[in-house]
Amino acid sequence: MAIVEVGPESDIQPGQSACVFVNDIPIAIFNVNGEYYAIGDTCTHEDFSLSEGEVFEDATVECALHGSRFDLRTGEALSLPATGSAGSYEVWVEDGVIKLDVP
Ligand code: FES
Incomplete structure (x- = not known):
């Protein structure tokens, strides 16, 4: 695993x-x-x-292309047409810097 500094x-x-x-993996970070x-x-x-999707206060995001909702805590698809998980990563703020833990 690697801890990566994303930015302020x-x-x-x-x-x-x-x-x-x-590491060439695209990761979406959300602030709710x-x-x-x-x-x-x-x-x-x-x-x-x-x-690029719309974020909701219940910590979900709606894919802007066909509308599947994803749980921001787990990455799981909550509605069709998407199924399965987009994966999730640990993210936190330390000394004003956003940090990610990427395996
Ligand atoms: S590409 Fe996201 S729901 Fe189709």
Whole structure:
């Protein structure tokens, strides 16, 4: 596993998201009311970026292409047409810096 510094926490404000690449893996980071979540950025239905989706206060994101919802805590698809998990990563803020744990 590797701990990666993503950037200052001000880079992702509440309600915002961003995609970062770690070892060529796209990871979507979300800030929901000050709580950070990180899941795989690629939708499990087709190759589309989940960080471009709409984020909801119940810690879910809706894929902007066909509307599947994903749980930001686990990466699991909650509704069709996507199935399975996009994967999830541990993310936290330390000294004002967003950090990711990537296996
Ligand atoms: S690409 Fe995400 S639901 Fe189809």
